[in-house]
Amino acid sequence: MTNTIRDITEQSRAIFVIGSNTTEQHPVIGIKVRRAKRRRGAKLIVADPRRIDLAEIADLYLRQRPGTDIALLNGIMHVILREGWHDADFIARRTEGFEELTATVARYTPEVAAEITGVPAADIEAAARLLAENRPAALLYAMGITQHKVGVANVLACANLQMLLGNLGVPGGGVNPLRGQNNVQGACDMGGLPNVYPGYQPVTSPEARAKFEAAWGVPLSDRVGLTVTEMFDAAERGRVRCLYIVGENPMTSDPDLRHVQHALEQTEFVVLQELFFSETAAYADVILPAASFAEKEGTVTNTERRVQRVRKAVEPPGEARADSWIITELAQRLIALGAATPDPAAPWSAWPHRPAEAIMAEINALTPSYAGITYRRLEAGEPLHWPVPNESHPGTPILHRERFTRGLGRFVAVDYVPPAELPDEQYPLIMTTGRVLYHWHGGEMSRRAQGLLAVYPEALVEVSPTDAQRLGIGDGDPVRLVSRRGAIEAKAWVTDRVNRGLVFATFHFPEQAANWLTSGEHLDPTAKIPALKVTAVRLERAGDGNR
Amino acid sequence: MAGLTIGFLRRACETERTEHEVSPMPTLTINGQRVVAPEGATILEAARAAGIAIPTLCHHPDLSNVGACRMCVVTVEKARGLQTACTTPVAEGMVVHTHSADAVATRRFVLEMLLSDHPNACMTCEVNGACELQDLVYEYGVAWPQHKGSRHTYPVDPDPNPFIVIDRNKCILCGRCVRACAEIQNRDIWSFAFRGFETKLVAGADQPLLEAGCESCGQCVAYCPTGALFDRMSVGKGRIGQVTRVRTVCSYCGVGCQIDLHVRRDGGRGRIVRVTGAADAPVNGLALCVKGRYGYDYVHSPERLTRPLVRAKWLDPDELAQRVGDNRWSVIGDADKRRSPVTGHDSPISPDTFIAVDWDTALDVVARKLAAEKAAHGGDSFAMLASAKCTNEENFLFAKFARQLMTTNNIDHCARL
Ligand code: SF4
Ligand code: SF4
Numbered sequence A: 001m002t003n004t005i006r007d008i009t010e011q012s013r014a015i016f017v018i019g020s021n022t023t024e025q026h027p028v029i030g031i032k033v034r035r036a037k038r039r040r041g042a043k044l045i046v047a048d049p050r051r052i053d054l055a056e057i058a059d060l061y062l063r064q065r066p067g068t069d070i071a072l073l074n075g076i077m078h079v080i081l082r083e084g085w086h087d088a089d090f091i092a093r094r095t096e097g098f099e100e101l102t103a104t105v106a107r108y109t110p111e112v113a114a115e116i117t118g119v120p121a122a123d124i125e126a127a128a129r130l131l132a133e134n135r136p137a138a139l140l141y142a143m144g145i146t147q148h149k150v151g152v153a154n155v156l157a158c159a160n161l162q163m164l165l166g167n168l169g170v171p172g173g174g175v176n177p178l179r180g181q182n183n184v185q186g187a188c189d190m191g192g193l194p195n196v197y198p199g200y201q202p203v204t205s206p207e208a209r210a211k212f213e214a215a216w217g218v219p220l221s222d223r224v225g226l227t228v229t230e231m232f233d234a235a236e237r238g239r240v241r242c243l244y245i246v247g248e249n250p251m252t253s254d255p256d257l258r259h260v261q262h263a264l265e266q267t268e269f270v271v272l273q274e275l276f277f278s279e280t281a282a283y284a285d286v287i288l289p290a291a292s293f294a295e296k297e298g299t300v301t302n303t304e305r306r307v308q309r310v311r312k313a314v315e316p317p318g319e320a321r322a323d324s325w326i327i328t329e330l331a332q333r334l335i336a337l338g339a340a341t342p343d344p345a346a347p348w349s350a351w352p353h354r355p356a357e358a359i360m361a362e363i364n365a366l367t368p369s370y371a372g373i374t375y376r377r378l379e380a381g382e383p384l385h386w387p388v389p390n391e392s393h394p395g396t397p398i399l400h401r402e403r404f405t406r407g408l409g410r411f412v413a414v415d416y417v418p419p420a421e422l423p424d425e426q427y428p429l430i431m432t433t434g435r436v437l438y439h440w441h442g443g444e445m446s447r448r449a450q451g452l453l454a455v456y457p458e459a460l461v462e463v464s465p466t467d468a469q470r471l472g473i474g475d476g477d478p479v480r481l482v483s484r485r486g487a488i489e490a491k492a493w494v495t496d497r498v499n500r501g502l503v504f505a506t507f508h509f510p511e512q513a514a515n516w517l518t519s520g521e522h523l524d525p526t527a528k529i530p531a532l533k534v535t536a537v538r539l540e541r542a543g544d545g546n547r
Numbered sequence B: 001m002a003g004l005t006i007g008f009l010r011r012a013c014e015t016e017r018t019e020h021e022v023s024p025m026p027t028l029t030i031n032g033q034r035v036v037a038p039e040g041a042t043i044l045e046a047a048r049a050a051g052i053a054i055p056t057l058c059h060h061p062d063l064s065n066v067g068a069c070r071m072c073v074v075t076v077e078k079a080r081g082l083q084t085a086c087t088t089p090v091a092e093g094m095v096v097h098t099h100s101a102d103a104v105a106t107r108r109f110v111l112e113m114l115l116s117d118h119p120n121a122c123m124t125c126e127v128n129g130a131c132e133l134q135d136l137v138y139e140y141g142v143a144w145p146q147h148k149g150s151r152h153t154y155p156v157d158p159d160p161n162p163f164i165v166i167d168r169n170k171c172i173l174c175g176r177c178v179r180a181c182a183e184i185q186n187r188d189i190w191s192f193a194f195r196g197f198e199t200k201l202v203a204g205a206d207q208p209l210l211e212a213g214c215e216s217c218g219q220c221v222a223y224c225p226t227g228a229l230f231d232r233m234s235v236g237k238g239r240i241g242q243v244t245r246v247r248t249v250c251s252y253c254g255v256g257c258q259i260d261l262h263v264r265r266d267g268g269r270g271r272i273v274r275v276t277g278a279a280d281a282p283v284n285g286l287a288l289c290v291k292g293r294y295g296y297d298y299v300h301s302p303e304r305l306t307r308p309l310v311r312a313k314w315l316d317p318d319e320l321a322q323r324v325g326d327n328r329w330s331v332i333g334d335a336d337k338r339r340s341p342v343t344g345h346d347s348p349i350s351p352d353t354f355i356a357v358d359w360d361t362a363l364d365v366v367a368r369k370l371a372a373e374k375a376a377h378g379g380d381s382f383a384m385l386a387s388a389k390c391t392n393e394e395n396f397l398f399a400k401f402a403r404q405l406m407t408t409n410n411i412d413h414c415a416r417l
């Protein structure tokens, strides 16, 4: 997020939620959005193919067809420019590429955008007016924007809109991705990505590489590594032979589970470090029992870049051990076996068992944005949003205040392209995926929480009343969803949350996970995010047997 | 009688505000102490900021003030009758006495009325020691009334909700749950039905919570000053003096709510018995969602993995036979790559059988295999998935492990999924 949760929910005059089911996925932000609307009268615009809960209280609800966000955003920008509602001063001082944007959005008249998105032209006009009249507006988005073949282009379109309105670098504004898991932000920050070292220092940059080679005392690879989806492809082809998976369950959370399953079967050696015998565990060669969040010390970074302390409350069960202990033991053994020979003279070459605070010292030394984040400051209760370049820096709650990271903010005009997988005669519906309030991700934790399971014991597929009637499906009936890749069976929830032609499914329950149907083939070319939000499917009554 | 009492008192003590001059930072006198407060502040806020205590029940700093309970009454010179400090704004030159004889007598009367319709159940009550009513009764030395009047007998725990236990017998009709739901959660599940003595807290149209559209966030429980609403998962698991609190961060979503884990530590590894938000939690305050507040029991699930498991084919056959023989390793099950292992299965060991081994063995198997594969096929034949559920420090080590020791950038996690 460019801004903090507090300034969005307390200072924005409008909130534009697109591709985020906030009240179910980020519930405490969701309740603050509701509060901003109800208590403060902030205007709320919700754009989502599903009539999510927030849509019920929105000043304006836009129901775009899945995968048409760019056309919608370009249409709104078209109206803003046509009416001269853009922030000319901000654009002149802080941005470049405005002409390119103008040329592109000129083509997206409300009528053209309406044709593509299914949102009435009048609503597109109304959205533009609401945003023009209520500044600053905060834009919130989540996987509904990113999990598309055009995920990066979608994000650019969001940024274009906010720059056009002058809504960046100010309290109550910003482009605010809501990050999913509790430390997905931190895992990225710490270099758990194939192209960057900690703090987003590129592995392809000779300076960055030299810095880490000097710190760690070894030569490092200059090749960008594989992303999750590419790893499974490589494993299937025998190019990746050893897979080491920590606290993830690709056998529910990754697209095209049959493919993942096949890849795991092909892999020579799979190590899994987990709390539970997950669906993925059945494919592991070695399973290492790990400690849960309540059993260890450390820090995590939330969606607003705030670093916070995690503290040990109970002992792990049996012989389960903290992940840091396990990886350190393995590292010591690899060095002893001569698999790597770090130069002992390098300052951070060795792998002693260290408390979390001492690991943070290494992070401080090597990660400029975390340089000033120390346990001493965290324990003293300082609110630290990275970047915190040194120990006396107060942190950066709002990004891009005076300038953008690259100097001028660049408008990158983007065009609508249809989703990769479109419905056809055999697979006439579009399935979109997501989560529900009572469950979490692959469900490894939430299915083992008794109360959560009691309220939401099995997967439900949302089906529109029109489609249900056409197919003779009643509420609660068992249905089968079939895509080009697989089939699942679950109960139908007949609801107008989804429009005719759209169904919604989750991946919280392994057997009924939507990911048996999704595709890992259609990736965003830059971010390699799979197009999970649009899959062509066929819906049948279960038991009809015409598979 | 609580409902009637409150209504009656409110009418009896109906206030007439004296006109005071408006100034941006009015100065007033509370118990003889000069206090400067921002305009618009209530007497209660001004007093608390100055370290002067005024008791309250229906007030909570996160919620709007309704002036329902009259615990906070104070004497304001030149004003007729007692004033509720939680709703009366400060004014220039005000002279306030927080513990005048009248105020104290009224508070005692309020408490007596509340007790007259309250079960004498502190012995077994979940919130014993953490109950605002109990604390005030203690402070004002109110004795349990010799009971004469009518008393409610509501069914205890009438709602099958898996997270929230309701005991209306302990409800003092302060309305904090109603406002917490409306103002924090921004749902409107709770309300008061009927009037006078019949006044009753109801969900929706007197429905079970879930049917009324409740989102199971537990905000109402968090703001209840008594044991009328309580967290079901924590019933009988330990009261305030029996637990220690550990401040940490919720393990579910990226909002980063801070939570207090209430831990019972009598022997064993310790057990989380309750989760609460915290007034000073920067993102969330006392608020949490259903997963953060009630989704913690996976930590103690009997399904947790407790020993390293290695498939038999990676173990030395002689050592395997010997260790299984002397019970240091155990046969977990003969799982092929498609099936979960069957615990305690007694069949002969196949190459794919999971064996529970000691840590040294498991770590040696992994390290030797990774070293051999790196030597034979290069670092890029290794790939690692780090975890969005692990800490920063752990993820830093995972990335360092892959890059420094396995010489590959094949590291990712499920950020995209
Ligand atoms: S649990 Fe939450 S939604 Fe349900 S009644 Fe209480 S405050 Fe309202
Ligand atoms: S349930 Fe608790 S918070 Fe609600 S009115 Fe009764 S005593 Fe007050």
Ligand code: SF4
Pocket (backbone or CB within 6 Å): A026, A027, A028, A029, B250, B251, B252, B253, B254, B255, B256, B257, B284, B288, B289, B290, B291, B292, B293
């Ligand atoms: S309590 Fe709910 S909203 Fe807060 S971090 Fe946990 S899952 Fe997210």
Ligand code: FES
Pocket (backbone or CB within 6 Å): B055, B056, B057, B058, B059, B066, B067, B068, B069, B070, B071, B072, B073, B084, B085, B086, B087
């Ligand atoms: S606390 Fe002021 S009336 Fe209840």
